Amino acid sequence: MNVGRIGGLLSRHLYLYQRSFARMLEIFYWPLLDLVVWGFITMYLQDAGVSLHGAVAFFLGALILWDVLFRAQQGVAVSFLEEMWSRNLMNLFASPLTVGEYLASTMIMSILKVTAVASLMMVFAWVFYSYDMLKVGVSLLPFIINLVVSGWIIGVLTTSIIMRFGQQAEVLAWGMVFLFQPISCVFYPLEVLPPILQSIAWMVPPAHIFEGMRAVLIEGVIPVTHIVWATGLNLFFFVVIVAWFYHTFNICKEKGMLVRVGE
Amino acid sequence: MSKPILEVRNLTKKFGDFTAVDNISFDIHEGEILGLLGPNGAGKTTTIHMLLGLIAPSAGSIHMFGLDLAEHREEILQQVNFSSTYISMPFSLTVEENLKVIARLYSLQNIQQRVDAILEKLEMSDIRSKLTRKLSTGQMSRLTLAKALMTEPKILFLDEPTASLDPDIVHKIKAFLKEYQRNAGLSILYTSHNMREMEEMSNRIVFLQHGHIVAEGTADQIVQRYGQRDLEEVFLKLAREPKAQ
Incomplete structure (x- = not known):
């Protein structure tokens, strides 16, 4: 791994974001809009006397963490789209940049996006709904790290599909993560799922993360079992998906798709 | 040789x-x-x-x-490096930014000096802050040439x-x-x-x-071998030959 090359590719995205109002808006607009809507829903439920212990923490906390997953995935997948749209893939992969360095730079980009979005949402939730997520403290950190890794896994999967099938698959950069939302149990406990879906959900790291998050936010306990499961599953899927990406990259080189992917 | x-x-x-x-x-x-x-x-x-x-x-x-x-x-x-009229570079970056990114991808030292030097050599110093999407075709060709030559390829x-x-x-x-x-x-x-x-x-x-x-040599050798007047005639002759089955 050459740190200079990773930094080089990262600088290409930072130049882009510092200039592009549309891209900055994309980072901040939807998360803030989500927060406004879910904030009002939470207030309505409280006013209506719905008995839901820790409703604010339940919904707003879940929403902020969902955005961590979503932005981590987008950081990887949209970075690839940017290269595809600007027909820059040839410049990158005809340079000494390796596939591993490419992936590393997109993952760092996703950390930057997640940090920006999550910070803003936490400030917004604190100012408008008096919800201070920082009060929960470091016990949420393992879940946030696991969510970022889950986002990378979904992002790399999305990127490999876009690389293989071209522009017709680019909508997946925004849609793929929602495929995992129902079984990730973001806004409801896992027990509300039908038994068959519960079995599937236990194999998905975000389900453990959101279950664990609820235990931290509402009950104030640290669910070690969920952390261990989420970490183990994430490590397994991360190794599998990176190997899959290398495999897809080689298939694209064989089929000559790397030079045509933006067409 | x-x-x-x-x-x-x-x-x-x-x-x-x-x-x-x-x-x-x-x-x-x-x-x-x-x-x-x-x-x-x-x-x-x-x-x-x-x-x-x-x-x-x-x-x-x-x-x-x-x-x-x-x-x-x-x-x-x-x-090694390459340039082509048919390739592009990120449109939303300036000429200078694009060259700096390339310099980092090739682990070049003294990046600013390298960028300044190649821009001057290709008479592009006046457009260094111009967004790539606003370049003319000729300027874009010079930019891709600049990115290729800046890395001093062999x-x-x-x-x-x-x-x-x-x-x-x-x-x-x-x-x-x-x-x-x-x-x-x-x-x-x-x-x-x-x-x-x-x-x-x-x-x-x-x-x-x-x-x-189908042919290899200096331009003169190829023209002589095919008994044509110039390379263009050789090109037309060879290009119109049907593919052998």
């Missing part, structure tokens, strides 16, 4: 049933400009993409600086670098390239559809047709 800096042996590329490049072999020596000539679809660009490691060959080998591209991709690509692949440019810019680019090549001892693989340009630029020419090498 010096040892070849680039050696291609029995290179083949098949896409399903279609053979784009069929068992071709050629060398490029240090400081040599080799012209790769052929009609559209002859396999020129596919060959260059294989030389850049962007397309995996179906068979054959590529060695540069005595190293196998399949095993020493990073070391080789560090010393081998340069130029895929139709002057296509769709006006004669004034073509003249400037050719003059610059010839002078740069002489001073730097650069080896170049050059493709073009312009026969005069090919004769003028190349020390030797490889003529590709339907993925095969």
Whole structure:
């Protein structure tokens, strides 16, 4: 791994974001809009006397963490789209940049996006709904790290599909993560799922993360079992998906798709 | 003659049933400009993409600086670059920003000095802050040439670098390239559809047709061998020959 090359590719995205109002808006607009809507829903439920212990923490906390997953995935997948749209893939992969360095730079980009979005949402939730997520403290950190890794896994999967099938698959950069939302149990406990879906959900790291998050936010306990499961599953899927990406990259080189992917 | 800096042996590329490049072999020596000539679809660009490691060959080998591209991709690509009228660079970055990103990808030192120097050499200093999307075709060609030359490659692949440019810019680019090549001892693989340009630029020419090498030598040797008046007539004769079954 050459740190200079990773930094080089990262600088290409930072130049882009510092200039592009549309891209900055994309980072901040939807998360803030989500927060406004879910904030009002939470207030309505409280006013209506719905008995839901820790409703604010339940919904707003879940929403902020969902955005961590979503932005981590987008950081990887949209970075690839940017290269595809600007027909820059040839410049990158005809340079000494390796596939591993490419992936590393997109993952760092996703950390930057997640940090920006999550910070803003936490400030917004604190100012408008008096919800201070920082009060929960470091016990949420393992879940946030696991969510970022889950986002990378979904992002790399999305990127490999876009690389293989071209522009017709680019909508997946925004849609793929929602495929995992129902079984990730973001806004409801896992027990509300039908038994068959519960079995599937236990194999998905975000389900453990959101279950664990609820235990931290509402009950104030640290669910070690969920952390261990989420970490183990994430490590397994991360190794599998990176190997899959290398495999897809080689298939694209064989089929000559790397030079045509933006067409 | 010096040892070849680039050696291609029995290179083949098949896409399903279609053979784009069929068992071709050629060398490029240090400081040599080799012209790769052929009609559209002859396999020129596919060959260059294989030389850049962007397309995996179906068979054959590529060695540069005595190293196998399949095993020493990073070391080789560090010393190689390419330019083409058909490639682009990120539109939302300025000329200078794009060059800085490339400089980092090639782990160059003294990046600002390198960028300043290449911009000055290619008379682009006045457009360094211009967004890439606002460049004219000629300026874009010079930018892709700047990104290729800034890394001081030992081998340069130029895929139709002057296509769709006006004669004034073509003249400037050719003059610059010839002078740069002489001073730097650069080896170049050059493709073009312009026969005069090919004769003028190349020390030797490889003529590709339907993925095969059908002629090889200096422009004069090829013209004599086919009994034509000039390279353009040879091109027309060879390009119109039907594909052998």
